[in-house]
Amino acid sequence: MTDALRALMEGSPLQRATPSISCRGVVKHYELRSAGNTRYVEALRGVDLEINGAGMHCIMGASGSGKSSLLHLIAGLDRPTAGTITVAGARVDSMNERALTLYRRRAVGIIFQNFNLLPAMTALDNVMLPAQLDGRPRRECETRASELLEQLGVLERAHHRPDALSGGEQQRVAIARALYFKPAVILADEPTGNLDSAASQRLFALLASIARTHETLLIMITHEPAAAAHCERVTVLRDGLVAGSFTTENLDAGTLALRAQELARQEQ
Secondary structure (H helix, E strand, C coil), X not given: CCHHHHHHHHCCCCCCCXXXXXXXXXXXXXXXXXXXXXXXXXXXXXXXXXXXXXXXXEEECCCCCCHHHHHHHHCCCCXXXXXXXXXXXXECCCCCHHHHHHHHHHHEEEECCCCCCCXXXXXXXXXXXXXXXCCCCHHHHHHHHHHHHHHCCCHHHCCCCHHHCCHHHXXXXXXXXXXXXXXXXXXXXXXXCCCCHHHHHHHHHHHHHHXXXXXXXXXXXXXXXHHHCXXXXXXXXXXXXXXXXXXXXXXXXXXXXXXXXXXXXXXX
């Protein structure tokens, strides 16, 4: 057991590890069965990816390129067919189910496109839920959750249920939940997919600010150049492989889109 995994299993859930992601030869095959026939889909065919240090990065690619599959593997929501995945010093691919549960709860924050807030619970309760499942005292949970909601500008909405919140407010609540355990890594899957353009721009700026102020490695999956332009570096996937990466310094959204398209068209 690595020191990082031991700390995750036994230590304080607020203990911070070094923000980093390392994927080596990551392969993911899916078995699809229909009408008595079985076929295999290669979602990832040997991904190598190394990102170290806090900051905001994004992974781009066409539909079917493997970007969502890769995010799910990094998040511990699925297991690779082959290869190794190390996040914040802990080997995710070799974790047992209990370790994966703690990893998803404590070591990474996950921001979903559809918010994934429980409709019967208030914003405050949604933010507190992972900590309560972790056995944290309710008063501690309320204090931490309220602090996060205040930081994200939605404390006045703490006692409203999701159906009384705007899309932008719901996403801020979901971000507060993801930040509860001060994770070294935050994973965002098309986080503005259900927001209008104005709310999307505000959220991009907020995520970039969070990466800086919380010293977190934030990885965003997106197909939008306008979103990628807020990131420090872009990694492009093509047909289940890394086609290349580049920094976004001095690139506007249009130039960034052309650069990503060039990489996606290259033969591998």
